[in-house]
Amino acid sequence: xxxxxxxxxxxxxxxxxxxxxxxxxxxxxxxxxxxxxxxxxxxxxxxxxxxxxxxxxxxxxxxxxxxxxxxxxxxxxxxxxxxxxxxxxxxxxxxxxxxx
Numbered sequence: 001x002x003x004x005x006x007x008x009x010x011x012x013x014x015x016x017x018x019x020x021x022x023x024x025x026x027x028x029x030x031x032x033x034x035x036x037x038x039x040x041x042x043x044x045x046x047x048x049x050x051x052x053x054x055x056x057x058x059x060x061x062x063x064x065x066x067x068x069x070x071x072x073x074x075x076x077x078x079x080x081x082x083x084x085x086x087x088x089x090x091x092x093x094x095x096x097x098x099x100x
Contacts, residue, residue, distance in 0.1 A: 010045045010066045010094070017041055017100035018070060020092060028056035031096045035088075039100045040072035043089065051093065066094035 012018055022037035030052050045068055050061025071089050074081040 008048060008066070010068075012042045012045070012066075012068060012094070012097065012099075014042050014044060018068075018097045019100045020070075021096050021098060023096075028053055031092055032090060034077060035072065035090050035092070036096075038072055038077055040070040040076075040090075042068050043071045044069040046091070051095075053093075068092055068094065068097065070097070 017039060018041070019039045020031065020036050024033075024036075045066065047067065048064035049067050051065045052061065055061040068091070069089055070092050071087045074086040074088050075084065077088055
């Protein structure tokens with residue numbers, strides 16, 4: 001992953017439980033539909049990066065948005081998932097997250 005654009009204090013830290021907003025805004029969205037509305041745990045804070053949802057339309061993507069690696073129990077994401085303990089990890093920008 002490329003270098004972070006700033007060194008601000010992130011809203012979330014590893015170990016924090018977060019809920020992904022369930023929204024369906026029009027346009028180029030980087031948050032997978034299957035993860036919206038789900039709750040997971042922040043695994044890592046990558047840094048701040050230009051917003052790709054705006055970059056896709058030729059905008060500057062500023063101000064930079066915090067980006068996190070969030071882990072979700074696969075059974076919480078897919079009800080019929082057969083293996084307990086497996087996780088799926090997704091990179092999610094902070095404007096999609098709220099405290100759980």
